[in-house]
Amino acid sequence: MKNKNSIVQAAVVGLGWPGMQHLKGYTVDARTAVIAVCDLDADRGKEVAKEHNIPYVYSDHREMLENNEIDAVSVCLPNFLHAPIAIDALNAGKHVLCEKPPAKSAEEAKEMADTAEKNGKTLMYALVQRFGGSSQVLKQMVQDGELGDVYFGKAGYVRRRGIPIGKGGWFVDKDRSGGGALIDIGVHALDCVWWLMGSPKPVQVMGAAYSHFAHHVPKDVKYDVDDATFAHILFENGATVVLESTWALNLPGGNYIRIAGTKAGATLNPFTLYTEEDGKEVDKELQAPSIDSFDEEVKHFVESIVNGTDPISSGHQGVMLMQMLDGIYKSSEEGRSIKITDL
Ligand SMILES: NC(=O)c1ccc[n+]([C@@H]2O[C@H](COP(=O)([O-])OP(=O)(O)OC[C@H]3O[C@@H](n4cnc5c(N)ncnc54)[C@H](O)[C@@H]3O)[C@@H](O)[C@H]2O)c1
Secondary structure (H helix, E strand, C coil): CCCCCCCEEEEEECCCHHHHHHHHHHHHCCCEEEEEEECCCHHHHHHHHHHHCCCEEECCHHHHHCCCCCCEEEECCCHHHHHHHHHHHHHCCCEEEEECCCCCCHHHHHHHHHHHHHHCCCEEEECHHHHCHHHHHHHHHHHCCCCCCEEEEEEEEECCECCCCCHHHHHHCHHHHCCCHHHHHHHHHHHHHHHHCCCCCEEEEEEEEECCCHHHCCCCCCCCCCCEEEEEEEECCCCEEEEEEECECCCCCEEEEEEEECCCEEECCCCEEEEEECCEEEEEECCCCCCCHHHHHHHHHHHHHHHCCCCCCEHHHHHHHHHHHHHHHHHHHHCCCEEHHHC
């Protein structure tokens, strides 16, 4: 797959499901080629390299980072490795596309953003829900003022049953994941609704995290994370977000994003605008192009590198996102609302 004419030569580290989505995204973008893959599991690395005709294979990311032909690295690793390996890559002069959540904490995310800035490299977070067709259309409508001032958002990523374990149980071990349902899937819903609302600065959060489904995880797996978290976030511009995120809940599952402004409101699923015409309530079905959100995400990363522009899901945004998550967990632990400035 090596192509000497590629503008951006990429490497993917971590070859689970998301790693393969990144690999596919680079493959469909004519300006890029994946020239290296890296996985701790050497057989997995060899298998993927063979299947996709990739010349360099590594099982140690430090060796991979010595390869000067690599311009950009997709970090698709368990959460506890996002900060250290993204930082190593940035310090080695590579651009980084890092999977969600940005890190285990805002402190780590800040170090990542600072390292990117120090090295003059692009750091983008793979917050894939921003790159869906309907998200992109709705974002443009908000920017064009069609909803007026957006002051309320409600988002949910709700699974009735669906606790991930990951290789070696890292998803459900707080030391390695940073948390459970909130940091794993709540982050998608929160990020998307927050971005649609213009990414206002969070000021205060209130959250409650629950863990009632340990019996759904094998007994020998350490389980010390939330399987349901609910939160309320206030922003500097007066806007509010209500968030629901669950890996397990005794209610039907589903994903939703709803935003409301002074002129109109909208939901992503179904993709509908809720407005008023001549004093009457009107619901309008909206249309969105059918696009592959992972391909769009990689394309945006490549464009940010090529054009030298900030990606929409930047290192700085990753810090604010992690501040909200840190605040929600702290609020739950301490049983009080948390000001972001007190974190
Ligand atoms: N965007 C999405 O929709 C989405 C979906 C699933 C997971 N994710 C995120 O992607 C990341 C990875 O999740 P996953 O489901 O692939 O996890 P996983 O445990 O299934 O796979 C991780 C892979 O990384 C490899 N690995 C672990 N440590 C390594 C190291 N030090 N060097 C090289 N390779 C190493 C493992 O061998 C494994 O192949 C997580 O941050 C997760 O939150 C995102």
